[in-house]
Amino acid sequence: MKKRDKNELAARVARDIPEGAYVNLGIGLPTLVAEHLPKGREIILHSENGILGVGPKPAAGAEDEDLINAGKEPVTLLAGGAYFHHADSFAMIRGRHLDFAILGAFQVSTAGDLANWHTGAADAIPAVGGAMDLAVGAKKVLVMMEHLTKKGESKIVERCTYPLTGARCVDRIYTDLAVIDVKPDGLHVVETVEGLSFEELQRLTGVPLKRMLTAA
Amino acid sequence: MIDKTVASPQNALADVPNGATIMIGGFGNAGMPAALIDALIAQGARNLTIVNNNAGNGDTGLAALIKAKRVRKILCSFPRQADSWHFDALYRAGELALELVPQGTLAERIRAAGAGIGAFYTPTAYGTRLAEGKETRRIDGRDYVLEYPIHADYAIIKADRADRWGNLTYRKSARNFAPIMASAAKCTVVQVREIVALGALDPEAVVTPGIFVKRVVKH
Numbered sequence: 418m419k420k421r422d423k424n425e426l427a428a429r430v431a432r433d434i435p436e437g438a439y440v441n442l443g444i445g446l447p448t449l450v451a452e453h454l455p456k457g458r459e460i461i462l463h464s465e466n467g468i469l470g471v472g473p474k475p476a477a478g479a480e481d482e483d484l485i486n487a488g489k490e491p492v493t494l495l496a497g498g499a500y501f502h503h504a505d506s507f508a509m510i511r512g513r514h515l516d517f518a519i520l521g522a523f524q525v526s527t528a529g530d531l532a533n534w535h536t537g538a539a540d541a542i543p544a545v546g547g548a549m550d551l552a553v554g555a556k557k558v559l560v561m562m563e564h565l566t567k568k569g570e571s572k573i574v575e576r577c578t579y580p581l582t583g584a585r586c587v588d589r590i591y592t593d594l595a596v597i598d599v600k601p602d603g604l605h606v607v608e609t610v611e612g613l614s615f616e617e618l619q620r621l622t623g624v625p626l627k628r629m630l631t632a633a
Numbered sequence: 634m635i636d637k638t639v640a641s642p643q644n645a646l647a648d649v650p651n652g653a654t655i656m657i658g659g660f661g662n663a664g665m666p667a668a669l670i671d672a673l674i675a676q677g678a679r680n681l682t683i684v685n686n687n688a689g690n691g692d693t694g695l696a697a698l699i700k701a702k703r704v705r706k707i708l709c710s711f712p713r714q715a716d717s718w719h720f721d722a723l724y725r726a727g728e729l730a731l732e733l734v735p736q737g738t739l740a741e742r743i744r745a746a747g748a749g750i751g752a753f754y755t756p757t758a759y760g761t762r763l764a765e766g767k768e769t770r771r772i773d774g775r776d777y778v779l780e781y782p783i784h785a786d787y788a789i790i791k792a793d794r795a796d797r798w799g800n801l802t803y804r805k806s807a808r809n810f811a812p813i814m815a816s817a818a819k820c821t822v823v824q825v826r827e828i829v830a831l832g833a834l835d836p837e838a839v840v841t842p843g844i845f846v847k848r849v850v851k852h
Contacts, residue, residue: 464806465736465737466660466663466806466809467660467806467808467809468806481805482662482663482807483663483664483804483805483806483807484663484805484806485660485661485663485806489660489661489662489663489690494805500803500805500806500808501808502740502808502809502810502811502812502813502840503660503686503736503739503740503743503809503810503813504740504741504743504744504812504813506737506740507736507737507740507741510737511737511741511755511756511757535762540725541713542712542713542720542721542724542725542731543712543713543731543733544710544711544712544713544714544733545710545711545733545734545735545736545763546710546711546735546736547710547735547736547737548735549735549737549738549757549758549761549763550735550736550737550738550757553756553757553759554737554756554757580761580762581760581761581762582761583759583760583761584759584760584761
């Protein structure tokens, strides 16, 4: 089988974001989606710290310490972009104004529970940021992650063993192996990567999957 | 004549008592009022409760205040970062209390304090360990968590321009928490790049009206 690498995964997610969408990209892997949004499609990126219309990284030397994204990296503002304070920014999130939040995950359950903020380790210093607000607030929550842990265990699980970020909030999961919709009656496999059968994906995943509705 | 301008950061923070609750503006270094934080360190107030999105980066600003052991408790959403070593060390040593608050709940609790709201229900964190022990309520089929406002004795924030009435404009994403913190504190102290004549700020562009501001210092 041909696993999707990070860029192929980001490009696959980006393909599903329609013209006119307001989108928040989580820190880490989801940030990569910005670089793969189809050219010519107007998509407005939101950053929790108070930006709509986030543009690409500035050229070297053109960084502005007052213009950063939620990951605290220097960014630019597109024509038409806007700045606003934090309460307004989270009103956009919590008030169901964002079309998509694209988030990383440690685990997603068959019910769409999301765990992405805490490993549960007793000595870990917790940090949550805006993850819980995005999980409950965005109209659609898309998760992108590797299908398996480094030990080969499925990150799609019956019940999350890590502390939850949000309950029943994930709509679609994009992994390096498959695209899976979370529906009230279970997990529907939308597509698998080239050379990976439904049966093999089912064996790797462990929790019950419903057969793909469309071919990749 | 109203004149909220103050000669120096030291003068602006001279009356901060031990045990004060202080909101500090900024998200990372964007909007962090570095000169005011330095003045607070020099001023010497101890046993402070700090409200900020983070718990200090590197060795300057809020991180330096933490390193100087002036902070008893931090309310924030994202303490752990690659360069939050001063917070990490004191937290692990049990010398610093942490109240972890989801970022949007932190913002709304600050906003609620400034707006005179007694409490509010938010869907954020429902069913998670950050809602454990909190009152919940189902409204129109959706589950919510009851959250209370965060009031402060002082807010120290950074803005771009001010006039002597304390009207403020900001610069880019440095605005972040500053407008809501300004409204939530008894005494809001602002570090600005420039103080301009009354009437020079476009009233349509004022983000924080002077009613929320007590002291302005140019730095």
